[in-house]
Amino acid sequence: MVRRTIPAAPEPTPMAMRPRRSVLYVPGDNERAIDKAKTLAADSIILDLEDSVAPANKELARKQTVAAIHAGEFGSHEVILRVNPIETPWGMADLQAAIAAVPDAILVPKVSQSGDIVGTAKVLKAADADARIRLWAMIETPMGIINAREIAACGPDPDNRLACFVVGTNDLLKESRARAGSNRFAVVPWLAMTLVAARAYGLDVIDGVYNDFKDDSGFRAECEHGRTLGMDGKTLIHPSQVAPCNEIFSPSDDEVTWATKIIKAFEQPENARKGVITVEGRMVERLHLVMAKRVAAIADAIDARARIEEPWF
Numbered sequence: 001m002v003r004r005t006i007p008a009a010p011e012p013t014p015m016a017m018r019p020r021r022s023v024l025y026v027p028g029d030n031e032r033a034i035d036k037a038k039t040l041a042a043d044s045i046i047l048d049l050e051d052s053v054a055p056a057n058k059e060l061a062r063k064q065t066v067a068a069i070h071a072g073e074f075g076s077h078e079v080i081l082r083v084n085p086i087e088t089p090w091g092m093a094d095l096q097a098a099i100a101a102v103p104d105a106i107l108v109p110k111v112s113q114s115g116d117i118v119g120t121a122k123v124l125k126a127a128d129a130d131a132r133i134r135l136w137a138m139i140e141t142p143m144g145i146i147n148a149r150e151i152a153a154c155g156p157d158p159d160n161r162l163a164c165f166v167v168g169t170n171d172l173l174k175e176s177r178a179r180a181g182s183n184r185f186a187v188v189p190w191l192a193m194t195l196v197a198a199r200a201y202g203l204d205v206i207d208g209v210y211n212d213f214k215d216d217s218g219f220r221a222e223c224e225h226g227r228t229l230g231m232d233g234k235t236l237i238h239p240s241q242v243a244p245c246n247e248i249f250s251p252s253d254d255e256v257t258w259a260t261k262i263i264k265a266f267e268q269p270e271n272a273r274k275g276v277i278t279v280e281g282r283m284v285e286r287l288h289l290v291m292a293k294r295v296a297a298i299a300d301a302i303d304a305r306a307r308i309e310e311p312w313f
Ligand SMILES: CC(C)(COP(=O)(O)OP(=O)(O)OC[C@H]1O[C@@H](n2cnc3c(N)ncnc32)[C@H](O)[C@@H]1OP(=O)(O)O)[C@@H](O)C(=O)NCCC(=O)NCCSC(=O)C[C@H](O)C(=O)O
Pocket: 024, 025, 026, 027, 032, 033, 034, 036, 037, 048, 051, 052, 140, 167, 168, 169, 170, 171, 172, 208, 209, 213, 236, 237, 238, 239
């Protein structure tokens, strides 16, 4: 019997401090929306060739998105191209076009096992030897949830270039036949399983979309919910969702102030050799120092992005 082994989780390393609060999908066949996205304050833009593009427009979308990436007018936005699954009539042509266009990342949909990432990474490695393109994985099938750990375990191997999970809650609801209730009762276990698998292997993880884009209060509540679960950000479908999402997924002023107090307290010479101290009457351990440094680093990265002189800030 061949026993498969899943690599052990690596020691925690400092995460790349790239804010991924707001990750906006843009249909690849909608040129006007692609132009609009360049003017929005989303941290990341997913140019989509998959679910938002009808079969008749797949080739047009591929051509348009590749041209847009080549034109390079996305400023400091992180640009991700979502391709069609490799087994579809468009998958391989999408992947080759994506590699030639050199987006920041390629988003692989319907990832159900580690082989989906390893196979894509091999194609990528042969064509992009400098490793400029990362891979993102959509976790959106029941098998993807079951295998989330095995898929996340691809992350530490630099050959796989895996950086981020995106949860596809629409596909998961479809496949599971669950109801999309307002408290996300059915969705929470999938989000939590995906999140812990991602974190165990040092990946970022982005929450699913909120379809009712005219319902501002429902959207805000779902952002808060995702943030409480530990998500780095949320995938979005409409420009109106960008600002509230950025606000909710940014560290608040109170969080930054508290983080700064913890960092300063541990910098005091008398605390240099202590594992636990008291700050304003609360017990603070060195694990809180690690958390505080992360909050400070993310806040700095967000400020740095805001300081870039671009029209959307
Ligand atoms: C949902 C929409 C079809 C609504 O479109 P529309 O009616 O055109 O909206 P508005 O008139 O309010 O638009 C106002 C302006 O904003 C631009 N716009 C709209 N959406 C976007 C966008 N996503 N990115 C950039 N710009 C956008 C319009 O062009 C208008 O511009 P202007 O006229 O110049 O002022 C539409 O919002 C839409 O198509 N959204 C994206 C849908 C999508 O990408 N779906 C696929 C991703 S979701 C998914 O697949 C999840 C996952 O896989 C899962 O399984 O869960």
